[in-house]
Amino acid sequence: MRRRLLYITIDPFDHRTACGGIRGHEPNLSRVRDVVGSWRPDTVVEDLWCARLCEKTLEAPNLLALFLAGSYTDWVEAHRQPGWQHILDTFCHLVRMTSVPILAVCGSHQLVAYAYGGWHAVGHISTAESVEVAVSQEADGVLRAPNPRIG
DSSP states (O other): OOOEEEEEEOSSSOOBOTTSOBTTTHHHHHHHHHHHHHHOTTOEEEEEEGGGOOHHHHTOTTEEEEEEOOOSSOTTHHHHOHHHHHHHHHHHHHHHHOOSOEEEOTHHHHHHHHHHHOGGGOBOOOOTTSOOOBGGGGTTSOOOOOSSOOO
């Protein structure tokens, strides 16, 4: 039976602390656990850093779905940190190949757009008066998000 949901954090570092918490994500993870527990009390919600996701995990017969959490990191960092870009590309490959249902929120929703359409498919939220900025325009490593940021 599919009774395991993975809450996946999307950032260039693992959020897990030495004492076992997940820095910054704990309130959202707790809420996901509450919602899932009220729907299916026997379902386990586990957290996982995106770089630790692998094909074997996605093929597990007990895996119900993936919940992709928002990211604390601006996507321009992918252009500044080749290691982070590699993590994202590997993760996006897994997203494209899986048949497991995915709910992606906030930054991870943008990452799914990148997985299927590249950085030109991802942009910053802007006001009607400001010019849209696609993340692909930040390939030189300069953040061009509206200031103040919207959204």
